[in-house]
Amino acid sequence: LTGDARKSYIRAFFVSILLIGLISYVLVEMAVVFADALHISPVIVALTLLAAGTSVPDLFASVIVARQGRGSMAIANAVGSNIFDILVGLGLPWLLALVVLKEKIFIGTEDLWSSALILGLTVVLLFVFLFTGKLLSRKEGWVLVAAYGGFIVWTVLGGGL
Template sequence: MQILLYSLAMLVSFALLARIVDKFFIASLDRISSDLRLSSDAAGATLMAVGSSAPELFVALFAVLRPGNHEAIGVGSIVGSALFNLLFIGGAVALVKKTKLTWQPILRDILFYFIAVALLLWGIIDGDFSLWNAAGFLILYVVYVVAVIKWRKILPYKDMEYTQEEETAECAEEGLTFWLDKSLCFLFPSREKYYWVFSISILLIAALSWGLVETAIHVSILLDIPESIIALTVLAVGTSVPDLISSLIVAKQGRGDMAVSNAIGSNIFDILVGLGLPFMIAMVVYGRSIQAGGQNLVASSVILFVSLVTFFILLLINKWKVGWITGSILVGLYIFYVVREIVLL
């Protein structure tokens, strides 16, 4: 009975996360990025990546701060989310609409992602993250943001044309989403106050992420399986639903660059800030290094690195074009990874 209640709590949390992002968060992000006059790839790699990765950040933060050595939940959700973003979301974007990507921003993101994954793999294999590791992660992210801003001067390129589809923050009046909106709508102001909509969305995402960490711990105990497995699979997919939604929305609009940059940029944020910031806070609070290793995390991190190499090779072979072949390969690789995790339980 308990496992059913916890599973239901997870599903409700995931559904609420998805609805908040889909109907409220994305609408506010589009307006804010317009105010800041960000190019589509810059918005995808920074603002949208930071926002849509908030669940992973808060899950990692609550996991490392919670007494009892639950760091594996935070690291596992980040690694699993990175695999989901790169393979499943990247593949889904390619399947939704065939796109020729602008290679300059994608090359930038892949280069920084290689470095981020290498640093992560190093720390996981070593099994110990120090304050210097955490500081290195955060410094590298600052360098990445500067590179995003300056990259157009280094390798000039133009935004791809797209048809804008207006996103609203209005609540549904009928259909399956009505009941979710009914529980959320009274918390949000009108869509014209989009900065408030953005702020409230972040607070709700944080609260739901805390609930997910607590639920994951109890599910792990009840099923007698490692916390890292729950994090690598269930939590990773659930917290990445906002990334999936936002990427598919912009992909349908013809903004393939923004969709792919969002997926990869989210991964860069997840690793460098989603782990770097919680690790640094925990080290300051508890005065110790973070122990995060284990065969599940090592193997998944290696698979992540290999997947990134595969993704880059596919882009080179197809001359920076993504379509159903690329999409099928990427989604197939993610399904293989999930089946592997289940078989090894």
């Protein structure tokens, strides 16, 4: 690549990052407006619509590699993307806010224990499936999908709020 082409790729990369940030901000603000219009907690919208929407690309990637017979890669993608989201997606903005604002950040943790418990139980369930035959069957996949459906119902009915 020539110098001009390389600069345009770098510029496009940073413009893309800026656009992703801007669109993400607008998406979250509109989710709050949506929640207010329906008179429901924004947490419900975040745990259902936003969470599902941001996971769709990971879902497609996992389905593609699973169909290629790379189940371990599909699981690694699912687990790895969530670890990245938590550690970098939360950690980096909080670090930047702490550096810029120079004050502590309040993090609402009222319902964190229930969400952490459900996450832990889901991980245990996944490992049970993996260690009982090293294959995740269609039936076990449906159990995981049903568990997610149960989580959504529990959250909407107020169990997680």
